[in-house]
Amino acid sequence: MSVELREDRMTSKERMDAFAAGKEIDRIPCALFLGETAARFIGKTISEYHHSPAVMAEVEMAVFRMFGQDGAGVGPGLFGIAEAMGTRLSFPDDGIAFVAEPALKDWSDLDRLQPPDPHRDGRLPLWLEALQLLKEKLGDQVYVGSSVGGPFTVAASLRGTPQFLRDLRKNTELAHRLLKLATESTLRYIDAACDLGMPPGFADPIASGTVISATQYREFAQPYLKICMDRVIERCGKGTMLHICGDSSRIWPEMAATGAGTLSLDNMNDLAEAKVAVGDRVCLMGNVAPVTTIGKGKPEDVISEARACLLKAYDSPKGYILAPGCQIPFGAPLENIQALMDAARTYGQWPIDPERLKY
Amino acid sequence: MAVEEILERLTRGVRDMDEELAAEAAQDALANQMPALTAINDGLVRGMNEAGRLYETQEYFVPELLLCSDAMYAGLGILSPHIQRAEEESRAKVVIGVMQGDTHDIGKNLVKLMLEVDGFEVFDLGRDVTPADFVAKVKETGAELLGMSTLMSTTMDAMGVAIRMLQQEGLREQTTVMIGGGPISQAFADLIGADGYAENATGAVREARRLLASRGAAVR
Missing domain, CATH: 1.10.1240.10 (Methionine synthase domain)
Incomplete structure (x- = not known):
């Protein structure tokens, strides 16, 4: 069945307010995880983006003008907190930043590591400034938020991931001490972002079910993330998004128990299963394949995968947000990103008719 | 004892x-x-x-x-x-490494280890390896197998570049190419013309054995 594309009739802010209140909306909310990879849209390199609040804000505004997605923001992401504590990053012009040298190569340096001052250390002040710029420019139309790594990912970025994974078994007590420090450090950024009224969501990719076991997740990752989410809830009234890469199916209940408002699922996972398992507790988000479909596929592939996602999750009890399964890769064709929004504006028109989604 | x-x-x-x-x-x-x-x-x-x-x-x-x-x-x-x-019996040679622009090497190291214990002679180029360096090492060692890894979607296209360079050097026919890593899939392997893909380290060894056997290469 063919469906006409319909222009939005609500601002994103109106839509998300109505969505949260369980009221009628014009179309399914649709998020894009572009972040720094969108720098090219305004002719900037990724490394330029990483060092200028003005560029960060400009890129995010350009993305919002182009796509009108739900939610805008910038943040320290996976490594920003560790960087502010001494981990050295490398910034390729056209690639994602990566850890070049972790801060804690030797456990004897643990006592020298200090939680960062978000207004002074590393690039944390840059994100806070970019957030303010964004809120000024876009705040009336769309909710602006931030993003930060979960404490497990922060700890792995401080210690170096392979070493930290070994530590889970060999230096359990030290691993917990480092996680406590990572949590305290993350809380400082959470407070600074909440002071501005823009609470961060969390990505915890190193705590992936593809990397560690569910038992390890419960011992080393979930309790510390919950402390962070509790703070967000205390400061801003409700839980934000939690994204974990890879197969997270074994830890969905624990992820929901952090108090997260939304779970963002990797495309390895099945939204229909997630709906049954945790859909009554938490809003679901996902999970069009970012690399194979949005990065490498054709617009019609994006549309048909988005339809399949919608069919699985549109009736999830706590709501559903159409989104990629993870960050959209650098160089993904514009038409494919547009196709995801088009899917929300055609097949995601309210009220959603499941017949329209089937083939 | x-x-x-x-x-x-x-x-x-x-x-x-x-x-x-x-x-x-x-x-x-x-x-x-x-x-x-x-x-x-x-x-x-x-x-x-x-x-x-x-x-x-x-x-x-x-x-x-x-x-x-x-x-x-x-x-x-x-x-x-x-x-x-x-x-020591004569062993099949493998050149392995993580693609340029990427430094995630846990997976590559596991594959390397699994290949070594399975009897392959492994030439490990480490991480952040350019397509040209992969090809040069294949040429130098006469390796039967080239294994390239990346965890990042930003660097996966360089795998296709390496395969085209193998072709230009006239080495493509004699070299079995395997790729792997987080964003990689069988579909991507097919797209860039790699011979094989595996989801994890143990699968990589099985796939390497299968591909070499199907080529009739001397395996041990």
Whole structure:
């Protein structure tokens, strides 16, 4: 069945307010995880983006003008907190930043590591400034938020991931001490972002079910993330998004128990299963394949995968947000990103008719 | 000490992530005049294979495999200087590395280890390797297999570049190309014309064996 594309009739802010209140909306909310990879849209390199609040804000505004997605923001992401504590990053012009040298190569340096001052250390002040710029420019139309790594990912970025994974078994007590420090450090950024009224969501990719076991997740990752989410809830009234890469199916209940408002699922996972398992507790988000479909596929592939996602999750009890399964890769064709929004504006028109989604 | 007992301790040392036990058992193997290659293949390698099975059944995850491989290397460090060259059969050569722009090498190191314990001769170029360097190393070593890894979607296209460069150098026919890593899929392997793809380290070894056998290459 063919469906006409319909222009939005609500601002994103109106839509998300109505969505949260369980009221009628014009179309399914649709998020894009572009972040720094969108720098090219305004002719900037990724490394330029990483060092200028003005560029960060400009890129995010350009993305919002182009796509009108739900939610805008910038943040320290996976490594920003560790960087502010001494981990050295490398910034390729056209690639994602990566850890070049972790801060804690030797456990004897643990006592020298200090939680960062978000207004002074590393690039944390840059994100806070970019957030303010964004809120000024876009705040009336769309909710602006931030993003930060979960404490497990922060700890792995401080210690170096392979070493930290070994530590889970060999230096359990030290691993917990480092996680406590990572949590305290993350809380400082959470407070600074909440002071501005823009609470961060969390990505915890190193705590992936593809990397560690569910038992390890419960011992080393979930309790510390919950402390962070509790703070967000205390400061801003409700839980934000939690994204974990890879197969997270074994830890969905624990992820929901952090108090997260939304779970963002990797495309390895099945939204229909997630709906049954945790859909009554938490809003679901996902999970069009970012690399194979949005990065490498054709617009019609994006549309048909988005339809399949919608069919699985549109009736999830706590709501559903159409989104990629993870960050959209650098160089993904514009038409494919547009196709995801088009899917929300055609097949995601309210009220959603499941017949329209089937083939 | 009985041969079987030493082999069992080598296996257990690796499988149970016990670096000291693996090293101690390796010393005992040498003290008992056990051929180093026997201790490696029937002891350490068996342990790593068991660890690989535990990984496939999701009893082990990456932390456990890293510690198993540490124990494996502790034993190998003691035993490998004692391998008699005559014992060593001719082995298939593999060039392996992480693609330029990426430094995630946990997966590549696991694949390297699994290939080594399975009898391949591995030339490891490390991480952040340019397509040209991959091709140059294949040319230099005459490797039958090229394995490229990346965890990042930003660097995966360079794998296709490396394959085209192999073609330009006239090496494509004689080289089996395998790729792997987080964003990689069978579909992507087909798209860029790679011969094989595997989801994880143990799968990579099976796929390497299968591809080489189907080419009729001398495997050991």
